[in-house]
Amino acid sequence: MTTNERTIRKKLGGAGQRVTSQRLLLLKLIQKQQGHLDADDLYRRARDLNPRLSLSTVYRTLRLFKDLGIIEELHFQPEHHHYEQRASREHHHLVCLRCGRIAEFESAHTKGLRQEIARRHGFTVTGSEINFTGYCADCRDKAT
Amino acid sequence: MTTNERTIRKKLGGAGQRVTSQRLLLLKLIQKQQGHLDADDLYRRARDLNPRLSLSTVYRTLRLFKDLGIIEELHFQPEHHHYEQRASREHHHLVCLRCGRIAEFESAHTKGLRQEIARRHGFTVTGSEINFTGYCADCRDKAT
DNA sequence: TTATATGCAAAGACTTTGCCGTTCA
């Protein structure tokens, strides 16, 4: 049993949730990806390993993982969601409008932002999503 | 003809788009709202004034206004979009998880963020969406 | 006049749900 598997077993068990082969498989794929997946990506990859797995299970599991704080839901595109493993360090995303690549960034500025919000608005921040759209270095040069 | 109407006529005309009563009506409602509307809100309000107006027209018009830069599309909730008139000043949103209210904030920090992104990633930012979720001052006190 | 926009209904994309057999604890 890997360390990851032990962690997930504890998380699920602690929440009164069962450890099933489907959940372990999906988690493994999410961790392996180390990027951003949507439900359909995950479904297709999971089917390669377990052809009987259903799309509903993917959706149900994503919701569960989200509720347990194992993954985060992202909204780069209006049409559907993306997911990524919850990161230890807060980071946000840069979405290239030309090639579609997603880069991550961390910044000390976001801490200042949160403090400002608390001070000026009396708002207690529990989560944030910061997406910048634009053109990555590669695409900017190519852009006509 | 109001100033707003003159402005929209120019914007539509300049883009080779026609000025229709539906478009004027929808724009007026968006401007009047001064907040955040979703497609269905807008549809219901518009129907009170023009019962024949269709939901497809609402969607088509929102897309048009978005493409023309008249409104901005926001993604507070994963299920559907919200729209607001494009603001003269950059601002972002605080979403209260308890009462659902949306507050706006402006901050000097976001400028620093953009510069940092350009410098460290060579990424040219053309747009941004920053949403913080949490609890507003009212709800924090009430929260159990 | 004529290309564009609208209304209506149908279809589409993504996600959720109900039900029943299966599985984990």
Added chain:
DNA sequence: TGAACGGCAAAGTCTTTGCATATAA
């Protein structure tokens, strides 16, 4: 064993599209 889970198909929500009619320019 029994409550929770997964598979399947059906339904739900939000949004887009096709086509005929109406309308702005």
